[in-house]
Amino acid sequence: MLVLMLCASCVKGIKLPESRIEFVSVAETKGSPFLDLRFSSKTNLLTFFKSNTGEDQLGEALICSLDQNVAFERRQDLPRYLEGEMVEVGGPGPGQDGKHIYSARLFAMQTPDGGTSSTFIPKAQLLEVLRGQDSLACRVFTSSYSYGGYYSNSMNVPAVEVVRAIE
Template sequence: MKRLFAVFMLLLCCSCAERPVLPAIKLDFISASGREDRSRLNIKFGSKTDVLNFFQNATGESQLGETLYCSLDKEVEFEDFDRLTQYLVGDLVEVDGSESGLSHIYVSTLSALKKEDEGVSNVFMTASELLAALRERNTVSCRVFTSAYSFGGHYSKPMLIPANDLVRVIQ
């Protein structure tokens, strides 16, 4: 009976526990530059939030990583990168941003991928496929995804990049 009571109390306490509301991460597009292989892009962006230490600063917990995802699908906005069928993806590194007025400046080298075999396989897109996808839209929506064990994943607010800027650097 004591064990049952202890389990009941544990469940009761867990049901009342709330996860803290995480602050929004706003990203500001700065520039895009091309790479020699033309199917990869460098995106430079800034944020007032320290994205690389987001969970440490917000909750005290270590984070598992951070990735920039950009949708190339017809629907510009996205909530979950797993649902994207064509996208740009890359890790980010912080660079010196003392001249920008933003607290943190990041660069992400993005690779273009598309899902095949009903979403089972991810295949790199060619430069011509990437250009075709970019020419079908006015903007590309990008979001940083970061996660921690206790909190799961967290997305930044969308950062809209003019598609013409990306087309220009690929050509």
């Protein structure tokens, strides 16, 4: 019991600020199975924890639900999703309205057995899933050792734009 209490005390429970993200564009990545999804945020998502807590981050990813009307709290809850690491491709300079521009190279995955294992979703199946939807809910995920995981606010990506990029 003492060990459990000590481990639980390592995770800090402060309220972190919300981060809004906004869709910019999506395109195919030539010669690759990835999609390049671009989005913006007034928050520097690559230094989110350093700016708000003084701690380093463990990585950043964009995650999009492929299941209609799923407001997800954790990626592990998603049976089908797009996921990819993100990088900053434009800073808050002139004409950017104070926004950082990010690019995420996304790949499609499914967890048919409730999250125990993951497999890639074939292109034909991905197109079928996307054609039955209006939009995808996407969120940025990052984490730190002491504070655990953090998800940004949700961003809606038009499914028709993703289909156009794949085709």
